[in-house]
Every structure is written in C-alpha cells, then in structure tokens.
Amino acid sequence: MNQPRIKVCGMTSIQQVQELAALGVDYAGFIFYEGSPRFVGSKIAGEDLKSLTGIQKVGVFVNETVEAILQAAADFGLNAVQLHGDEAPELCKTLLDKVKVIKAFRVRGDETALAELLASYEDSVDYFLFDTRAQEYGGTGKQFDWSVLTNTSINKPYFLSGGIGADDVEQVKGFIKTNNVFSLDVNSKFEIEPGVKDMERVKHFIQDIQ
Numbered sequence: 293m294n295q296p297r298i299k300v301c302g303m304t305s306i307q308q309v310q311e312l313a314a315l316g317v318d319y320a321g322f323i324f325y326e327g328s329p330r331f332v333g334s335k336i337a338g339e340d341l342k343s344l345t346g347i348q349k350v351g352v353f354v355n356e357t358v359e360a361i362l363q364a365a366a367d368f369g370l371n372a373v374q375l376h377g378d379e380a381p382e383l384c385k386t387l388l389d390k391v392k393v394i395k396a397f398r399v400r401g402d403e404t405a406l407a408e409l410l411a412s413y414e415d416s417v418d419y420f421l422f423d424t425r426a427q428e429y430g431g432t433g434k435q436f437d438w439s440v441l442t443n444t445s446i447n448k449p450y451f452l453s454g455g456i457g458a459d460d461v462e463q464v465k466g467f468i469k470t471n472n473v474f475s476l477d478v479n480s481k482f483e484i485e486p487g488v489k490d491m492e493r494v495k496h497f498i499q500d501i502q
C-alpha cells in the first residue's frame with residue numbers, strides 16, 4: 293500500500309501555508325473562484341506565494357479562460373491548476389505543457405458512465421480528483437460513496453476529496469488499503485471559519501493517517 297500524499301485546500305493566509313509546509317503537507321490549494329467563501333483574492337500576495345517553497349501550490353479554478361488561468365499561475369507561482377467546473381478536455385490539454393493539470397469530477401456515487409467520462413480526459417490531464425456533487429462547486433464537507441471508484445477503471449493517479457474529516461481516519465485507511473489513492477484532499481472539515489484552518493486538527497490528522 294502506498295501512503296497517499298496530503299493536500300489541504302482553501303488556504304487564504306501565507307503563514308498557514310508555511311505551517312502546512314513545515315508539517316510535511318504535500319499540496320496547498322488556493323481558490324481562484326470569486327463565488328467561494330475561500331476566494332483567495334488579495335489575501336495572499338502573488339510575490340509571497342511565488343517565493344514560498346517546500347509545498348506544491350495548486351490554484352483551483354471554475355470555468356475560467358486559459359488566459360486567466362495562466363496569468364494566475366504566473367502571478368502566484370502555481371505548480372498545478374485544479375479545474376473544478378465543466379472544463380472540456382481540449383481546454384485542459386492546452387495547459388498541459390505549461391503547468392500540471394488536475395481535473396476535478398464531482399460525483400454522486402451512483403454514476404454508471406464515469407469510466408467513459410474519465411477516458412475522454414486521460415490524454416489531457418496529469419491527475420484526476422474526485423469530489424462530491426452538490427449545489428456548490430466544492431468545499432461542501434459532504435462525502436460521496438467511494439465504492440463507485442472501486443468499481444471504475446481509473447488510469448490516472450487521483451486525489452480523493454469531499455468531506456474528509458478527522459473522524460474518517462479508519463474509513464480512509466480501509467479504503468487506501470485496496471485502492472491506489474495518490475493523495476487525500478481535505479478542506480472544510482479542518483476549518484475554524486472558511487479559509488482559516490485549525491492547524492492542530494490538520495497536524496493530528498497527518499499523524500493518525502500514517
């Protein structure tokens with residue numbers, strides 16, 4: 293069993309990102325979608341994020357243009373972009389030689405056509421991410437039925453996301469024993485308020501999941 297990497301999403305403070313890096317967290321996510329309560333906006337200066345090392349920086353976008361995504365990637369020194377809307381494979385492919393591409397799929401857990409959908413993105417992205425389908429695009433704190441992933445052929449490394457919290461350690465451990473999860477992605481279940489993480493909770497989760 294491979295130990296999955298950890299991504300903490302929805303960061304809005306450079307100090308907390310530095311703390312994540314010190315804890316050994318692999319990825320920090322930044323929401324570039326204005327409709328989110330975790331919208332990074334001007335809360336973190338591009339130059340500050342650019343010069344921060346020791347953690348992979350992921351920009352999260354919803355139905356943005358290629359130009360806007362690449363501009364943000366340059367301004368903030370992003371290592372990867374996570375496309376969380378309805379971006380077509382062609383758009384993803386345009387970005388592929390410039391930055392790592394994570395395509396998010398929001399699933400309900402009862403999909404029958406998921407394998408077909410994934411196949412259409414295989415040549416256009418580096419990673420898949422599976423999150424819960426809800427009214428909001430992300431950060432819902434809700435889980436989907438992970439067994440849909442076990443029953444689907446997935447030919448890319450993937451992030452498991454959607455409502456993972458400190459109480460789910462045993463469930464996660466059971467799942468990763470038999471499923472090749474590249475990274476876990478956590479967010480709202482580790483917040484004091486949207487965009488502000490409870491670092492003690494993050495720290496204990498990392499320890500408990502080992």
Ligand SMILES: O=C(O)c1ccccc1NCC(=O)[C@H](O)[C@H](O)COP(=O)(O)O
Nearest residue numbers: 301328429430431432433454455479480
């Ligand atoms: O977090 C947001 O507010 C958000 C808004 C719009 C698009 C994506 C968003 N989050 C992306 C993530 O990768 C979250 O970590 C993922 O949705 C899981 O969040 P949660 O269910 O709170 O663990």
